[in-house]
């Protein structure tokens with residue numbers, strides 16, 4: 001028979017072993033707000049194109065008054081496949097088309113108005129550009145999005161309840177016939193004056209209430225449940241506060257939705273940076289045009305943004321945790337102009353060169369703090385190339401150090417960091433250091449990370465890179481670190 005002492009100690013040991021097996025350290029609790037699944041899918045798209053095309057393309061205006069004769073809409077060599085192919089080759093993932101801009105002319109044969117493509121010479125009035133573009137997107141595997149201007153300078157009822165009915169009918173028409181649609185772009189602009197069925201007067205509306213957005217969005221959601229709504233006010237994604245291609249250097253996805261509504265002025269800075277303690281997850285989308293205007297104007301042919309400028313815009317949008325919506329307006333022929341094509345190709349080349357090989361992938365990585373003893377949250381998750389796995393610190397840790405050691409000395413120019421945003425945006429500040437001659441040298445200090453942060457540093461030869469998380473709302477949780 002076993003002696004009591006030995007028996008008790010063996011029992012304790014067995015119990016201990018069992019405890020080790022079963023008590024897994026739990027994942028960090030989410031820090032609210034967190035993105036929905038459809039917002040995560042949106043973040044992962046990173047960049048896509050805007051297409052501005054209407055009677056403005058033929059009048060040279062940016063905002064048509066609404067009195068344009070549809071007979072001027074006459075692209076002679078239109079090729080929607082060319083648009084989508086150029087966009088796809090540039091590395092963009094979707095197209096959002098101005099189905100109707102402020103002038104009210106519809107690019108599809110809407111049964112609710114005569115002010116449309118059916119009254120134009122294009123295909124003898126049998127054209128349907130929304131159909132052509134959405135089908136080209138399907139053909140090339142790009143997503144399709146809809147811009148339908150709430151402000152309508154042509155419609156006689158604009159400003160009255162009847163117009164809201166008209167607007168909703170068009171939304172139903174579009175979403176029923178041309179889906180799937182990934183994003184709906186609501187423009188807050190309203191300049192007041194217009195043609196309005198011949199009245200030629202100024203009409204103002206109360207942006208916060210006139211369109212009854214909750215009901216209007218519900219109509220669309222009923223048809224397209226996964227839709228992402230863009231507006232100054234969200235609810236899914238927000239405007240970034242400028243049209244220059246620049247997200248805030250500090251960029252929170254968090255913002256409190258009732259501080260926003262479409263067309264509200266004076267909140268550009270808030271839109272640009274979001275707010276650390278904002279109650280809703282409403283990330284910023286960066287809309288910017290490849291040309292000075294949103295529509296094509298021949299006199300701007302020499303002012304197409306250079307590949308270098310587009311690359312800079314990529315860094316200040318996608319590189320700051322936002323998505324890039326790059327406008328590429330087709331010309332009067334109905335083609336993306338040669339200069340724009342050349343710029344886009346040059347940009348793609350710069351991107352491919354800069355981000356060709358992730359030097360960190362599979363590299364050794366050390367963390368001075370790891371959550372629990374099991375492997376679920378290990379430092380190695382930072383360099384496995386998978387955004388679904390992450391490193392996490394223990395709950396009480398808000399500062400941490402991560403060191404990546406490469407197999408040999410390499411030239412580094414970009415450091416990319418990604419938070420595991422399913423658990424909320426946490427990091428408030430961090431620095432990047434490189435090892436040189438046996439000591440660490442700080443090469444960058446930034447604030448937020450979010451879905452993705454690309455830090456450009458002066459190119460440096462090094463074997464080790466150290467990331468210091470300097471402050472965080474809660475224990476940091478990062479899914480990936482990449483070095484280029």
Ligand code: FUL
Pocket residue numbers: 062187188189287294
């Ligand atoms: C603005 C509009 O007024 C411009 O014409 C353009 O469509 C831009 C994307 O949004 O609010």
Ligand code: CA
Pocket residue numbers: 381382383384385386387388389390479480
């Ligand atoms: Ca990972």
